[in-house]
Amino acid sequence: MHNRHFIALRISIALIGASLFTCCGPPRSERIVIGSKNFTEQLILGEIFAQQIEAKTHLPVERRFYLAGTYICQQAILGGRIDIYPEYTGTALTAVLKESPQNSREDVYNRVKSEYAKRFNLVAGRPLGFNDTFAIEIRGDDAKRVHLTNISQAAAYAPQWRAGFGYEFMERPDGYKGFVATYGLHFAEQPRIMDLGLLTRALVNRQVDLIAGNATDGLIPALNLYVLEDDRHYFPPYEAVPIIRQEVLSQHPEVGVALDELAGKISDEDMRQLNFAVDGRHRDVKEVVREFLRKKGL
Secondary structure: OOHHHHHHHHHHHHHHHHHOOOOOOOOHHHOEEEEEEOOHHHHHHHHHHHHHHHHHHOOOEEEEEEEOOHHHHHHHHHOOOOOEEEEEHHHHHHHHOOOOOOOOHHHHHHHHHHHHHHHHOEEEOOOOOOEOOEEEEEEHHHHHHHOOOEHHHHOOOHHHOOEEEOHHHHHOOOOHHHHHHHHOOOOOOOOEEOOHHHHHHHHHOOOOOEEEEEOOOOHHHHOOEEEEEOOOOOOOOOEEEEEEEHHHHHHOHHHHHHHHOOOOOOOHHHHHHHHHHHHOOOOOHHHHHHHHHHHOOO
16 A cells, blocks of 8 residues: 555544544534545535535534545444545445446446445435546547547557556556456556546646546646546446435434435536635635535525
């Protein structure tokens, strides 16, 4: 494991452990604790959940954002240290349930919903409206120069290209191995593996020629990047949903009602704009979320 990720993992575990001894504030059963993974979109979604619950239920909300990733969030919610966090259906299916990718949004969501309830006593709330799938990106100038629109066409150019991918993409069942096999991709050298936050800059600076980013990244249009169509439908849907402890909904059904109001309210374009406001314009996430909820009439 990369050293920085190992340190981050240890810090996250230590913080979760330390939080067990926190005793200030309202009783635990009267507080709603919201977690998130450690990247911008998750921070925004966690804040959306928090502000929506605060506005609609008047329950006190505690924010425990920047948890290291899927595994840490899953362990934290199973242990009752957080009550809610944002997850993606494709990630839940492949990384948590360890099942093969499927292509139908409804099938993936229904499978995750039923298995999370059965195995973990967790509720997968209604989808928020956007699909944050993996985006296979190249520079816009390159796409225009050789008239590329999809990944199949890119296979002819891959032997001259260097690729860059995140650590998780290289390991997960819906990641690198199946991706290159599906499209018959062979690159000029072994892929460079780096933090997600560095991939876009590496592409822009011509250190790599193709990356796997996120479809809702607001920097894609801002930096003139081009997303190649997944024409063989390799990637499963990654609809964002709230994952909620059943016990919380039993005690506070109003929390479920509040989160249900968010269903279908965040489009792909909405999420790109929210991400860009925080990543590109460096605005305060609470202010960005407050404006967004007001604009949506929530």
